[in-house]
Amino acid sequence: MKTRRITALLLAGAMGLALAGCGGDAARTPAPQETLQQGPTVRPNEITVAIAQDLDDSLDPHMTVAAGTKEIMFNVFEGLVKPTPDGDLVCAVASDYTVSDDRTTYTFTLRDGVRFHNGQTVTAEDVVWSIRRCADVEGGSSLVEAFSAVTDVTANADGTVSITIAEPDNEFFSSLTAAILPRDYADQATAPVGTGPFRYVSRSAQDNVVLERFEDYWGTPAKLDRVTLKIMENPDSILMSLQSGAVDLCAHMTSNRAAQLGEDFNIAEGTMNLVQALYLNNGAEPFDDLRVRQALCYAVDREQILDLAFDGYGSLIGSSMYPAFGKYFDDSLTNYYTHNVDKAKALLTEAGYPDGFEMTITVPSNYTPHIDAAQVIAEQLKAVGINAKLELIEWGAWLSDVYSGRQFQSTVVGLDASTMTARALLSRFESTAKRNFVNYVNEEYDALYRQAQITYDDAEQTRLYKELERNLTENAVNVYIQDLADLVAVRKGLEGLQFYPIYVLDLSTLGWVK
Amino acid sequence: MKRRNGCLTAGLLLTGFMVLVILAGFFRTPYDPAAMATGPKFDAPSLEHLLGTDGFGRDIFSRVLQGAGNTLSIALATVAAGAVCGTAAGAVTGYFGGWVDRVLTRLNDALTAFPSILLALVIISIVGPGKKYNVVLALGLAFIPGYARIARTAFASLREANYVKSAQLMGASHWRILWVHILPNTLPVLLPALTIGFNNAVLAEASMSYLSIGVTPPDASLGYMLSEAQSMLTVAPWYALGAGGAIILLVFGVGLIGAGLQSRDKGVV
Numbered sequence: 001m002k003t004r005r006i007t008a009l010l011l012a013g014a015m016g017l018a019l020a021g022c023g024g025d026a027a028r029t030p031a032p033q034e035t036l037q038q039g040p041t042v043r044p045n046e047i048t049v050a051i052a053q054d055l056d057d058s059l060d061p062h063m064t065v066a067a068g069t070k071e072i073m074f075n076v077f078e079g080l081v082k083p084t085p086d087g088d089l090v091c092a093v094a095s096d097y098t099v100s101d102d103r104t105t106y107t108f109t110l111r112d113g114v115r116f117h118n119g120q121t122v123t124a125e126d127v128v129w130s131i132r133r134c135a136d137v138e139g140g141s142s143l144v145e146a147f148s149a150v151t152d153v154t155a156n157a158d159g160t161v162s163i164t165i166a167e168p169d170n171e172f173f174s175s176l177t178a179a180i181l182p183r184d185y186a187d188q189a190t191a192p193v194g195t196g197p198f199r200y201v202s203r204s205a206q207d208n209v210v211l212e213r214f215e216d217y218w219g220t221p222a223k224l225d226r227v228t229l230k231i232m233e234n235p236d237s238i239l240m241s242l243q244s245g246a247v248d249l250c251a252h253m254t255s256n257r258a259a260q261l262g263e264d265f266n267i268a269e270g271t272m273n274l275v276q277a278l279y280l281n282n283g284a285e286p287f288d289d290l291r292v293r294q295a296l297c298y299a300v301d302r303e304q305i306l307d308l309a310f311d312g313y314g315s316l317i318g319s320s321m322y323p324a325f326g327k328y329f330d331d332s333l334t335n336y337y338t339h340n341v342d343k344a345k346a347l348l349t350e351a352g353y354p355d356g357f358e359m360t361i362t363v364p365s366n367y368t369p370h371i372d373a374a375q376v377i378a379e380q381l382k383a384v385g386i387n388a389k390l391e392l393i394e395w396g397a398w399l400s401d402v403y404s405g406r407q408f409q410s411t412v413v414g415l416d417a418s419t420m421t422a423r424a425l426l427s428r429f430e431s432t433a434k435r436n437f438v439n440y441v442n443e444e445y446d447a448l449y450r451q452a453q454i455t456y457d458d459a460e461q462t463r464l465y466k467e468l469e470r471n472l473t474e475n476a477v478n479v480y481i482q483d484l485a486d487l488v489a490v491r492k493g494l495e496g497l498q499f500y501p502i503y504v505l506d507l508s509t510l511g512w513v514k
Numbered sequence: 515m516k517r518r519n520g521c522l523t524a525g526l527l528l529t530g531f532m533v534l535v536i537l538a539g540f541f542r543t544p545y546d547p548a549a550m551a552t553g554p555k556f557d558a559p560s561l562e563h564l565l566g567t568d569g570f571g572r573d574i575f576s577r578v579l580q581g582a583g584n585t586l587s588i589a590l591a592t593v594a595a596g597a598v599c600g601t602a603a604g605a606v607t608g609y610f611g612g613w614v615d616r617v618l619t620r621l622n623d624a625l626t627a628f629p630s631i632l633l634a635l636v637i638i639s640i641v642g643p644g645k646k647y648n649v650v651l652a653l654g655l656a657f658i659p660g661y662a663r664i665a666r667t668a669f670a671s672l673r674e675a676n677y678v679k680s681a682q683l684m685g686a687s688h689w690r691i692l693w694v695h696i697l698p699n700t701l702p703v704l705l706p707a708l709t710i711g712f713n714n715a716v717l718a719e720a721s722m723s724y725l726s727i728g729v730t731p732p733d734a735s736l737g738y739m740l741s742e743a744q745s746m747l748t749v750a751p752w753y754a755l756g757a758g759g760a761i762i763l764l765v766f767g768v769g770l771i772g773a774g775l776q777s778r779d780k781g782v783v
Binding site: 257 | 548549550551555569570571639727730731732744745746748749
């Protein structure tokens with residue numbers, strides 16, 4: 001009895017203390033010293049960004065696999081060169097470079113006074129160590145693949161660094177965005193150190209990652225003092241946090257969630273840099289017939305797909321290239337096929353299917369945008385007599401059955417580019433390519449592709465890549481739909497968001513408007 | 515003294531009404547449930563679209579009819595499969611006892627240790643998603659242990675009843691005793707279990723489609739519609755209400771029947 005009464009007293013006391021604590025907190029917001037220095041109306045120069053997945057991958061940039069981790073760590077690391085929003089490459093840790101006449105040796109002059117986040121100055125030895133580390137594949141297959149062509153890396157007497165590759169390759173340069181790291185620093189995986197505009201401060205698992213401006217950055221410094229990346233897996237709680245003011249920015253919103261945000265937010269529209277299409281198995285009936293494939297292209301109304309399934313957001317495409325790749329994108333192909341039911345029916349009749357046929361569209365069940373697009377396509381195909389059934393399968397099953405096993409009729413997915421090159425998108429359609437899961441076999445395409453690979457004149461190579469895109473469109477290899485919109489909710493007053501043709505979120509240009 | 519059984523009457527009326535509407539939906543719906551752009555997107559309920567339209571401009575009422583039809587047929591088939599197999603297993607174990615009983619009951623215990631929806635998920639991932647009969651197979655299998663347990667208890671307790679003993683003395687076969695003498699007397703226990711099982715099957719099918727491993731779109735399913743409606747609660751609340759309402763009415767009606775049956779057997783209204 002007595003113990004129970006004591007417990008009750010203790011509990012009452014604890015509650016009283018808790019209440020007092022609450023009162024104290026309320027009176028102390030915002031923190032007193034800040035109030036004195038800045039006045040209550042000045043907001044701290046920092047933002048909170050919601051991200052959908054934890055950075056539970058290795059934070060070592062040479063080991064990172066997850067796209068979501070790379071997207072954020074783009075702010076912490078830099079290579080000899082780095083990408084720009086237009087899809088170009090500019091010098092970063094290097095200040096200048098020359099290419100030898102036989103196009104196999106790249107010589108980089110290092111920029112003066114580039115510092116790592118730990119205060120050390122970047123030396124030629126660091127660069128050599130970093131490139132060697134990528135090339136040697138020490139400790140994991142995720143080290144940059146293109147570096148397998150590297151035969152030699154040397155620090156020259158004049159402070160420059162030479163990288164030699166086995167044979168000329170125009171695309172190699174784009175892989176030099178691989179991060180430069182301080183040599184012999186062992187804790188990259190958990191406490192990364194790079195040269196980027198933000199330095200890594202801390203990560204608390206399943207909760208947040210904190211970045212702060214790197215004051216000794218060689219280039220234009222970041223505008224914000226501090227960025228907190230809040231990990232929120234549930235999109236509905238992201239929506240609520242945005243509305244309540246706890247989060248200032250969130251990328252990859254769906255259109256209907258973005259529409260619920262209201263007055264406090266601007267919705268910036270970029271692109272996901274994906275080629276979303278109804279991919280057809282060109283190696284099996286009925287899609288081995290050009291006329292059937294073309295009929296599908298005419299039967300599908302892409303404008304309606306965007307309207308119904310994507311609230312009108314998205315950019316139409318006509319071949320395996322997306323608009324953000326301005327240099328390679330050929331806009332004249334976008335409307336090569338326009339919605340025309342009569343033409344589609346005529347082509348089907350010619351091909352011997354006057355009453356249409358049955359087909360299956362396989363869709364990975366975890367990607368709502370692809371399921372939605374497939375639903376609209378199935379409905380549109382009814383108009384030409386084609387009865388399309390959806391088959392939803394797990395992502396793992398999709399990879400093994402459809403992508404590797406090529407056991408499918410048609411599938412709706414989005415394919416992306418692993419590097420910033422046209423080759424990343426077009427190489428898969430060469431007859432013998434391992435990733436040619438649509439079984440496209442076309443001699444003209446193969447010849448053009450081979451020619452593009454041995455052409456070192458940039459303009460001529462670009463022309464050849466565009467020829468390849470036209471080949472894909474004219475042969476109706478797939479029913480190309482769109483590059484999905486990437487909607488970013490940005491609190492009003494926060495400006496400077498830039499989109500890149502690769503999957504990154506650049507935080508350094510963001511800042512509050514005074 | 516004969517008193518009216520309010521629960522049973524209300525349940526039969528509600529369920530009868532729902533089944534009639536759903537049956538009518540098999541033959542005719544106001545719009546083709548898959549037809550898109552029949553009106554503006556997210557149109558509020560009106561005379562043209564009784565429950566409004568969804569994000570593709572499809573008529574929600576037509577889709578609720580089709581979805582409820584799918585759900586109803588899956589739930590009925592599931593209950594039938596689960597109840598027949600479960601009762602048979604329970605009858606044999608309960609009546610004969612012995613090592614058969616011990617083995618099957620332990621097996622049953624093991625199966626019961628998994629939540630039935632989880633068990634169904636495992637089965638679906640083995641047989642492959644997206645086919646109606648696979649959903650029935652998965653849910654039916656997952657529901658067997660529950661029925662077996664109830665049937666076993668009922669049969670075990672009636673095994674010692676005097677009329678069973680006299681039937682045995684008269685030389686009736688085990689088969690006849692099981693199905694002709696005991697089974698009818700277990701109905702007061704089994705029938706409410708059937709109604710509860712039906713409701714569980716409706717909800718389980720809805721959850722499976724919600725997790726998009728049940729009915730494949732564009733075929734409508736109440737569960738899948740709910741999962742779509744979730745992110746549009748503030749834009750189009752009628753979407754969630756239409757699909758959710760259909761589930762509630764179906765489950766509530768059958769639930770009332772179950773409650774009515776139980777109270778009738780206890781002599782309480």
